[in-house]
Amino acid sequence: MTVPNDPTPAPASAAPPKPTRLAPIVTLDAKFFWEAADKGEFVGERCADCGEFRFPPRPMCPRCHSVRREVVKLSGHGKVYSWILPRHPMPFGFKESPIVAVIELEEGYRLVSNLYEVPFEQVRAGMPVEVFFAPTMGNHQVPVFRPRAK
Numbered sequence: 001m002t003v004p005n006d007p008t009p010a011p012a013s014a015a016p017p018k019p020t021r022l023a024p025i026v027t028l029d030a031k032f033f034w035e036a037a038d039k040g041e042f043v044g045e046r047c048a049d050c051g052e053f054r055f056p057p058r059p060m061c062p063r064c065h066s067v068r069r070e071v072v073k074l075s076g077h078g079k080v081y082s083w084i085l086p087r088h089p090m091p092f093g094f095k096e097s098p099i100v101a102v103i104e105l106e107e108g109y110r111l112v113s114n115l116y117e118v119p120f121e122q123v124r125a126g127m128p129v130e131v132f133f134a135p136t137m138g139n140h141q142v143p144v145f146r147p148r149a150k
């Protein structure tokens with residue numbers, strides 16, 4: 001899969017371009033998230049007692065202190081909360097800076113990701129977005145977002 005403004009130029013041969021994006025750093029608490037992403041699934045962690053979403057994933061619920069948790073499939077839909085275009089230093093592995101955005105998910109929490117398929121000048125707060133996956137080194141994938149048709 002190739003995403004717009006992916007820094008890897010398409011070769012003339014049939015071989016797909018190798019991703020230059022760094023693979024995610026996987027912690028024990030977030031292992032479920034990255035393993036799901038590798039399969040193209042967007043999941044989150046919720047408290048099995050009170051239902052509070054935990055992000056980033058962690059051993060104990062910040063609301064009720066339960067250590068019981070469940071992994072649930074997320075809608076993949078959200079809205080742009082804020083965004084920037086990093087210029088210096090250039091993010092490693094990119095020839096062209098990706099838009100870095102805070103996405104507010106339908107499930108009620110925010111995460112930092114990249115925004116594609118929209119020029120920086122057209123990004124707006126509250127813009128509806130949907131998840132898709134960008135390849136990384138080491139045959140992994142990371143969730144990124146693009147505008148969603150209403």
Ligand SMILES: [Zn+2]
Nearest residue numbers: 047050061064
């Ligand atoms: Zn809880």
